[in-house]
Amino acid sequence: MAALSIITVKCVALSLSLPLAGTYNSAYGYLQLFGILADFGLYAVAIRELSSAQNKGAVLGAMLWIRLGTLTLSLGAALILVWLLPQWRGTPFPLAVTIAALVPFFTLLAGVIRAVFQVHYAMHLVFVAEVLQRIITTGLIAAFAVSGIRGSESVHFVYLFLAFGGVGSLFLLCTSLYLSKQYEKVQMRLNWSVITQLLRRSLPFGLAYLFLALYRQFDVTMIALLRPDFDVQNAYYGFVVRMTDMGFLIPTFLLNSLLPTLSDKQKSGEETSRILGNTLITLVLLGGIAALFAWLWAKPLTLLMTTPQYVSTGLTPGSDTALMWTALPLLLNGFILYAFYVLLAQHRWKSLVSALCIAGITSLTLNAILVPQYGFMGPVATSNVVHVFLLIVLVPFGLRAAPWKIDGEKVVRIVGVLVALGALLSLSAPYVMTEIRGLLGLAVAGVFLVGLISAAGLKGTLIGK
DSSP states (O other), rough: OOOHHHHHEEEEEHBOOHHHHHHHHHHHHHHHHHHHHHHTHHHHHHHHHHHHOHHHHHHHHHHHHHHHHHHHHHHHHHHHHHOOOOOOOTTTHHHHHHHHHHHHHHHHHHHHHHHHHHTTTOOOHHHHHHHHHHHHHHHHHHHHHHOOOOOOHHHHHHHHHHHHHHHHHHOOOOOOOHHHHHTOOOOOOOOHHHHHHHHHHHHHHHHHHHHHHHHTTHHHHHHHOOOHHHHHHHHHHHHHHHHHHHHHHHHHHHHHHOOOOOHHHHHTOOHHHHHHHHHHHHHHHHHHHHHHHHHHHHHHHHHSSGGGSSSSOOSSSSSHHHTTTHHHHHHHHHHHHHHHHHHHHHHHOOOOOHHHHHHHHHHHHHHHHHHHHTHHHHHHOOOOOOOHHHHHHHOOOHHHHHHOOOOHHHHHHHHHHHHHHHHHHHHGGGOSSSSHHHHHHHHHHHHHHHHHHHTTTTTTTOOOO
């Protein structure tokens, strides 16, 4: 999925002019908050409820009804606002958002079905569905780049590329429904008692995810609201968001996979300190790797995934500047996500929601001050401030919520791996400034990293009992 995302980003950057690429990025960025509202914390609750439910088909049907309702309300509000707000009238943005809305609609419906695979530990089927979806979308967009479309000023290509995303997400939904039949049969009866119970349990975490979205995913929309040149600003910044998404999402996938096991162990009274400790240092390792690449290879990665016009100059910042300064949030994200999921598993939602609420308000306030003057570098600065705040305020709650044990020798080995990787990236950065060299450099760095982890005796020992 990461590789296919890189190809998609590259093809969009090649095929569209800088302002139209910004419109493409802005459309998806605008919908992110409404997608979080539509999720309503249901995915996290779904995993927990499905893992213990006697009648999983009825629970699954109730979750689909809830998701259909929240999607209708949330995306409906998104479309009404985008067509009514005066700053976007006469621009291609409203129609772009309308077409892009197909992606969260189908993807979030498929997300309910994904919980079935996760509970039954059949995530290989999710892999098949997700990768095929990306292949479809990426292949359709890449066909235009391969055909020679370069820097097009035609807005029709924006609409077409966004529609390709809708085609891929519809395929994901259909494939997920088909593959899930071997595990659970959906009962689409309107069981109001089950629906009410799920809504009540998901509400605290819906609030938590909303505030999380405000500090991590609302910045593209803030730029679109506060800058008249939002298309250009989000061209630079939107691709950075796409690049760093993998650094944020991979730990999330890991924790989503861990949540059913952790919940089961806690219910049965089993020891969880070792698995929690291993999870924490794994998240630190993942965050450290992502941070080193963002800081030391900011320019090579920007050139690899976009074009030279996105690189900073002596007078103006570029995508590489923004990417470099996301290194600290990528590093701290692991600690914050650990606290988030431990508190979620422990049902300690008050401290979680309170800390994230303050973070969301802080993010909105700082972005409102910084974006008009500094453009996309405002959200970058804001992200650093908010992540440091959450490290100080939220992480201690998570660390105290459940006992954890960490092997000190393993921590030393992880530090050694990160130091060695940092040295390689720092020394090689000047030599990977072209697309071919960048690809070869990524391959070499990947092999080197795997070798380091194996040599340090960490392979297969980070996440475990």
